[in-house]
Amino acid sequence: MYVMMDSSASSTIPAPPKPAGSFCAGARVRVVLALPVGAGYDYRVAAGMTLSVGDFVKAPFGKRRLVGVVWGTATGDVAEEKVKDVAAIMPTPAMPGEQRRFLEWVAAYTLSPLGAVLKMALSVPEALEPPRESLVYVLNARSRWPEAPRLSPARRRIIALLDDAPAMRAADISHEAGCSASVLRGLVQAGIVRGYAAPVPERTFAVPDPDRPAPALNPDQRRGADVLAERTAADAFSVVVVDGVTGSGKTEVYFEAIAAALRRGRQVLVLLPEIALGAQWLRRFEARFAAAPAQWHSDLSAARRRETWRAVADGRARVVVGARSALFLPFCDLGLIVIDEEHDSAFKQEEGVIYHARDMAVVRGRIGGFPVIPVSATPSLETLVNIESGRYEQIALPTRHGDALLPDVGLIDMRKERPGAQKWISTELREAVARTLAAGEQALLFLNRRGYAPLTLCRTCGHRMQCPGCSAWLVEHRSRKRLLCHHCGFSMARPVRCPACDDEDTMVACGPGVERLAEEAREIFPDARIALASSDTLTGPQAAFDLVRRIEDHAVDIVIGTQVVAKGYHFALLTLVGVIDGDVGLMGGDLRAGERTYQLLSQVSGRAGRAARAGRVLMQTYLPDHPVMTALVNGDRAAFLSAEKDGRRATHMPPYGRLVALIVSGRDARTVDAMAQRLARSAPSSKTIQVLGPAPAPMAFLRGRHRRRLLLKARKEVRVQTVVAAWLRSAPAMAGVRVQIDVDPMSFF
Incomplete structure (x- = not known):
C-alpha cells in the first residue's frame, strides 16, 4: 500500500465530516444503505423523529426496509414528492465519525461503492435490534438438584458453562458446550437446569489488567x-x-x-x-x-x-x-x-x-x-x-529469547534422491525423523497441499478429473471419500469407472497431499503418534486448541501439516522440521512467488528448536541453487531481499510501482470477451501507464464464470484510482458481465 504514506498523503484522505447537528422532522438527509450500489439516497426525517449524522436507521427501499446510516445533508437532487420518510431509528450507538471517514477512504481507494463497504461494517444486522425475549436457561439452586445426579461429560460441560455465565439460549449452550440439545433437555428434566422467557442479557466482557506482572524481557x-x-x-x-x-x-x-x-x-x-x-x-x-x-x-x-x-x-x-x-x-x-x-x-x-x-x-x-x-x-x-x-x-x-538458537537448515537434493515409486519422504529425512523420535522429541513434516492427492487421472486414457465449474483439477480427500474443488466447493464421489473411457478401477491418485503424506509416515513409523493439521482438520478455534494441547502434552510424535502450522506456534519438544516439497510455491509467473516462498519456509523453519533443545530443518528440493534456498541455508535474508528489490525496482513493479487488476467475468464467454475488448480499446496509455491484456485469467473459469484479465501497470506517482475510474466511465459495462477491480493485487488467479 503506497498512497497512504506518501508525502502527499493528506490529500488522499477525505476531510472529516463537518458537524451537522440534529435533523428535525421534515428535514432531508442522505442515508447510505448497506447495498453494493450508490453512495447514498435522500430521505425525509419522519414526524416526531430527530436524527444526527451517524445514526443507524431503517429506510424504505422498494418494497423492503433496509438498514443504513445517516451520512449527512441530502443531495437535494430528488423531487420532493419522491422522497420517502425514514422508517425507524435503531437503538444502538451512532457510528463514530472516525469510522465513517475510514469507510469513505476504503471505498475511494478500492473503487467500491460506499454501500458495499458499509455492508462489511454491518455484518451483524441483528446487533442493531434490541434484545429479543427468548427462552433462556440457568442453573437451578444446588439444593434443588437430585441427591445423586448422573453427570456425563457432556452434562458436566453444560453445568460448568452455566456456572460461569449469565442465562443463555439453548442453541448457544449447545454450541459452546459442544453437545446436542438432548443433553440440555435431560438436565432440565432432572431439575438441574431451568428455563424461562426473558430478554437475553448482554454478555459480560472481562477487563484486562494492564498492571499485572509481566514476564522478564531481555x-x-x-x-x-x-x-x-x-x-x-x-x-x-x-x-x-x-x-x-x-x-x-x-x-x-x-x-x-x-x-x-x-x-x-x-x-x-x-x-x-x-x-x-x-x-x-x-x-x-x-x-x-x-x-x-x-x-x-x-x-x-x-x-x-x-x-x-x-x-x-x-x-x-x-x-x-x-x-x-x-x-x-x-x-x-x-x-x-x-x-x-x-x-x-x-x-x-x-x-x-x-x-x-x-x-x-x-x-x-x-x-x-x-x-x-x-x-x-x-x-x-x-x-x-x-x-x-x-x-x-x-x-x-535479532536473536531468540532465552537460550534458544535458530535451527540449522539443510537441503536434500531430490534430483539425486530416489524415495521410490509413490513415495515422498527421502531416506535422509526418514533417518532424521527416526533419530528425533528416539531422542523423545517431536517432528513436523510440512507440505502445503491439502487433501490426499492434487490430481486424479485414468491410467487407460489419461482423463483428468476436473471441476465442472472451474479451471481446476479436483483434489482427492480420501478421509471423506470425495473429490473436492478447493475454489468453488464442488464435491463428488471418487468414480469407480473412468467418465471418459468407462474402464473400471483405472482412476489413480497423482502427487502427494498431507493425507497421503500421513499415510506414508504411518507405514514408516507404525508406532509413532501422528496428527494431521490442515484447514480440513482444524475447522475452528476449539479444534486448533485441542491439537495444540495434544502436542504440548507430548501426545503427538509427528505433526503433518500445511501452512496453518507454519507460524505462530511454540512447541518445546519440536526439534525437527522436514519440508517435503520446498519448491511448490516457486512455480508459475507470480510476481511474489520468491518472496512468499521465502516467508513461508522461514516461518515453518522457525517451529524447530524454540526451547533448550537444538533444532534442525531439512528441505527437500529440486532447485537447490535457487536464491530462496540459498538464502534459507545461509541465513542471509538481506542478500535475498536486496536481489528481490533490485528486480522489482528495475521493472517498476510493487513496491516501486503500481498495479491494478481488472477481472472481467460472466456466464457467456463471447460477451466476456467483447467486454474485455471494449476495455482494451479505451485503455489509458502514457509514458507512466501501461495496460497489459486482455488475456484469460490463470483461473479462466471459476464458479461457472468465464474470466479475462487486464492489468494496469503505472509508475508509483500515478493516482491509479483516478485513472481507472475514468477508464471505466469510458467503457460502460455490458449486461451479464461483471468488472472486478483489484487495486494492489497480491495474487493473479
Whole structure:
C-alpha cells in the first residue's frame, strides 16, 4: 500500500465530516444503505423523529426496509414528492465519525461503492435490534438438584458453562458446550437446569489488567517494549514494525503496547491472519492480562457475534483479537492496532470489496491518530521499503529469547534422491525423523497441499478429473471419500469407472497431499503418534486448541501439516522440521512467488528448536541453487531481499510501482470477451501507464464464470484510482458481465 504514506498523503484522505447537528422532522438527509450500489439516497426525517449524522436507521427501499446510516445533508437532487420518510431509528450507538471517514477512504481507494463497504461494517444486522425475549436457561439452586445426579461429560460441560455465565439460549449452550440439545433437555428434566422467557442479557466482557506482572524481557525486548509503550502513550499516529526472528518474543514486546493503551482507557485491536493461530496466543494473553480478549471470526455463533459487535460499539470490549473483518467493527475509542504476521496473504480480501487489511489498518490508525504495529519474522517487501524510506520505524529482535538458537537448515537434493515409486519422504529425512523420535522429541513434516492427492487421472486414457465449474483439477480427500474443488466447493464421489473411457478401477491418485503424506509416515513409523493439521482438520478455534494441547502434552510424535502450522506456534519438544516439497510455491509467473516462498519456509523453519533443545530443518528440493534456498541455508535474508528489490525496482513493479487488476467475468464467454475488448480499446496509455491484456485469467473459469484479465501497470506517482475510474466511465459495462477491480493485487488467479 503506497498512497497512504506518501508525502502527499493528506490529500488522499477525505476531510472529516463537518458537524451537522440534529435533523428535525421534515428535514432531508442522505442515508447510505448497506447495498453494493450508490453512495447514498435522500430521505425525509419522519414526524416526531430527530436524527444526527451517524445514526443507524431503517429506510424504505422498494418494497423492503433496509438498514443504513445517516451520512449527512441530502443531495437535494430528488423531487420532493419522491422522497420517502425514514422508517425507524435503531437503538444502538451512532457510528463514530472516525469510522465513517475510514469507510469513505476504503471505498475511494478500492473503487467500491460506499454501500458495499458499509455492508462489511454491518455484518451483524441483528446487533442493531434490541434484545429479543427468548427462552433462556440457568442453573437451578444446588439444593434443588437430585441427591445423586448422573453427570456425563457432556452434562458436566453444560453445568460448568452455566456456572460461569449469565442465562443463555439453548442453541448457544449447545454450541459452546459442544453437545446436542438432548443433553440440555435431560438436565432440565432432572431439575438441574431451568428455563424461562426473558430478554437475553448482554454478555459480560472481562477487563484486562494492564498492571499485572509481566514476564522478564531481555535487553532487546525491553528497548522495543519501551518504544512501543511510548508511542502508544503519545496518542499520535505512527507505524512501528516489530521485526524479529522466529522465537524472539515479539508477542511479549507488543503486549507492553497493549498495556499502555489499556492504561489510557483505549480499545485495542489485534489482527491475526488465521484464527487457528490464536490457540496459544489466547492463553498467553490471558496469562499476561488475567482476562480473555473478545474474539471476532467466522466460527462464532450468531448470538456471540451480536454480543461482541455491541460490546465493541459501547466500549465494553476493551481488546479484540480477530481476522481481517474485525477492522470494520464499530470501535468507539480505538487507540492501537497490532497486525501479527503482517506479511501473511490471508490479510487480503479477494471477494466483494477487495482490500488488504494490513494496509487499511495503517489508514485506520492515520485517521484515528493512534499507533499501528505490524509484526513479523519475515516482513513484506512493501513494509521493508517503508522502513528504509523512513515512513515506518523498526524494532529489531535479532536473536531468540532465552537460550534458544535458530535451527540449522539443510537441503536434500531430490534430483539425486530416489524415495521410490509413490513415495515422498527421502531416506535422509526418514533417518532424521527416526533419530528425533528416539531422542523423545517431536517432528513436523510440512507440505502445503491439502487433501490426499492434487490430481486424479485414468491410467487407460489419461482423463483428468476436473471441476465442472472451474479451471481446476479436483483434489482427492480420501478421509471423506470425495473429490473436492478447493475454489468453488464442488464435491463428488471418487468414480469407480473412468467418465471418459468407462474402464473400471483405472482412476489413480497423482502427487502427494498431507493425507497421503500421513499415510506414508504411518507405514514408516507404525508406532509413532501422528496428527494431521490442515484447514480440513482444524475447522475452528476449539479444534486448533485441542491439537495444540495434544502436542504440548507430548501426545503427538509427528505433526503433518500445511501452512496453518507454519507460524505462530511454540512447541518445546519440536526439534525437527522436514519440508517435503520446498519448491511448490516457486512455480508459475507470480510476481511474489520468491518472496512468499521465502516467508513461508522461514516461518515453518522457525517451529524447530524454540526451547533448550537444538533444532534442525531439512528441505527437500529440486532447485537447490535457487536464491530462496540459498538464502534459507545461509541465513542471509538481506542478500535475498536486496536481489528481490533490485528486480522489482528495475521493472517498476510493487513496491516501486503500481498495479491494478481488472477481472472481467460472466456466464457467456463471447460477451466476456467483447467486454474485455471494449476495455482494451479505451485503455489509458502514457509514458507512466501501461495496460497489459486482455488475456484469460490463470483461473479462466471459476464458479461457472468465464474470466479475462487486464492489468494496469503505472509508475508509483500515478493516482491509479483516478485513472481507472475514468477508464471505466469510458467503457460502460455490458449486461451479464461483471468488472472486478483489484487495486494492489497480491495474487493473479
